[in-house]
Amino acid sequence: MNALSSEPTLNDLLTSRPPLEVNARDGLLFEGVPLHVIAAVAGTPCWITGAGTLRRRANALKAAFEARNLPVHFHFAMKSQDHQATLTILRECGYGVDIVSGGEMTRALHAGIKPNGIVFSGVGKSDLELRAAVEHGIRQINVESVEELYRLNDIAQACGKIAPAALRVNPDVDAQTHDKISTGRAGDKFGIEHRRAVKLYAEAAALEHVELVGLAVHLGSQMLTAEPFRQGYSRLADMVREIRALGHTVKTVDCGGGLGIRYQDEIAPPPEMLAGVIAESLGDLGVELSIEPGRWLSAPTGILLSRVIETKAGNPDFVVIDAAMNDLARPALYDSWHGILPVAPAAFNDALKPWDVVGPVCESSDIFAKDRVLPASLKRGDLVALLDTGAYGSVMSSTYNSRPFAAQVLVDNGRWEIIRQRQSVQDLIAAETIPDWLLPAHG
Known part of the structure; x- marks a missing residue:
């Protein structure tokens, strides 16, 4: 840790993230690609995704379950990162997807994900989205309410089909994470209250166009300890036994996601x-198990590359970079912490000082870091890399302040390519129309 703060040092950030390295000629590299080379061609701000990092994490997660001899279906929570390249890599690793909108279903199908590899979650599925899910024959619809269950039955009947569904249970378990990413407590908008779910499961047996295949749960995100998982899954296991004791079939349990990563100094x-x-909780039930990892897979695969616009002396001293809260919203939304590294090789041996790292958007919340210890020599034109931005980074971007979407780049063990061109302001304007009555009269 840094003597000037309780935060990780630059070296701590590097050593805990093997895809990153520094050499004396090129400075900071990600998967063997110098970041200054990407910046010179693609510009900044720029999202960079590490394909090799994503593959390694996807395979490591599967290996953990294989070591337990525990068959599990893996569905990537694509709300965390929905680019076609990401979906293609994970499809090749044997992953399906967990979707939360009709748009995500379209993206998944376009990336070659088979309908049988798609699970549809989300608290507010529209009729059109449910109809599309039924017509495509996706693997499972995780029903979030009594009302949605009966609406799904009517929609499936109109389609002349039977829709496979699971009841998403709200087990009233505190995920011990940030309030805004907790989803399994009483009072959260997600899922069906667990005491109500058992009765509803029995009622659903009378529905002719919905086949209830099991239960689903998602407790929250960025979970760092075993106990909330254990509490939630144990409650689900008790429900499976209770439902079966009533004479009903439970084939599947969808365990959701939530496994956390190290951003700062978390274990x-x-x-x-x-x-x-x-x-331990569910392995003896004889059900098909599935999990839906998002952040754990995608967050460490991403970097937001940015350039210093200006430094501003004062109390505090500011570094103003060309990335902003419209690009990476998490710090403004959740006070989230992201590591920041310089790119120039000499900067890693420079004296350090605290800086407030901010963006150019006209909001006081456009702050990436306060009192962050970084090289004292940072100056206009220098490059910096914001780490672990692969989850809920580019997908949450907006064009606030008429700031177009940033370019995206894929690196893959020494290779790189632009996978989304930088949007222009002209692109934004071209999507807009003016009603005829606002135009000046002609003739």
């Missing part, structure tokens, strides 16, 4: 922890 659990808790 992030290995995937073996999650595999162990699921095996």
Whole structure:
């Protein structure tokens, strides 16, 4: 840790993230690609995704369950990162997807994900979205309410089909994470209250166009300890036994996601922890199991590359960069912490000082870091890399302040390519029309 703060040093950030390295000629590299080379061609701000990092994490997660001899279906929570390249890599690794909108279903199908590899979650599915899910024959619809269950039955009847569904249960378990990413407590908008779900499961047996295949749960995101998982899954296991005792069939249990990562100095659990808790809590039920990792897979694969616009002396001293809260919203939304590294090689041996790192958007919340210890020599034109931005980064971007969407780049063990061109202001304007009555009269 840094003597000037309780935060990780630059070296701590590097050593805990093996895809990153520094050499004396090129400075900071990600998967063997110098970041200054990407910036010179693609410009900044720029999202960079590491394909090799994503593959390694996807395979490590699968290996943790294989070591337990525990068959599990893996569905990537694509709300965390929905680019076609990401979906293609994970499809090749044997992953399906967990979707939360009709748009995500279209993206998944376009990336070659088979309908049988798609699970549809989300608290507010429209009629059109449910109809599309039924017509495509996706694997499972996780029903979030009594009302949605009966609406789904009517929609499936109109389609002349039977829709496979699971009841998403709200187990009233505190995920011990940030309030805004907790989803399994009483009072959260997600899921069906667990005491009501058992009765509803029995009622649903009378529905002719919905086949209830099991239960689903998602407790929250960025979970760092085993106990909330254990509590939630144990409650689900008790429900499975109770439903079966009433004479009904439970084929599947969808365990959701939530496994956390190290952003700052957290002790992030290995995937073996999650595999162990699921095996102990649910492994003896004879059900098909599935999980829906998002952040754990995608966050460490991403970097937001930015350039210093200006430094501003004062109290505090500011570094103003060309990335902003419209690009990376998490710090403004959740006060989230992201590591920041310089790119120039000399900067890693420079004297350090605290800076407030901010963006140019006209909002006081456009702050990436306060009192962050970084090289004292940072100056206009220098490059910096914001780390672990692969989850809920580019997908949450907006064009606030008429700031177009940033370019995206894929690096893959020494290779790189632009996978989304930088949007222009002209692109934004071209999507707008003016009603005829506002135009000046002609003739």
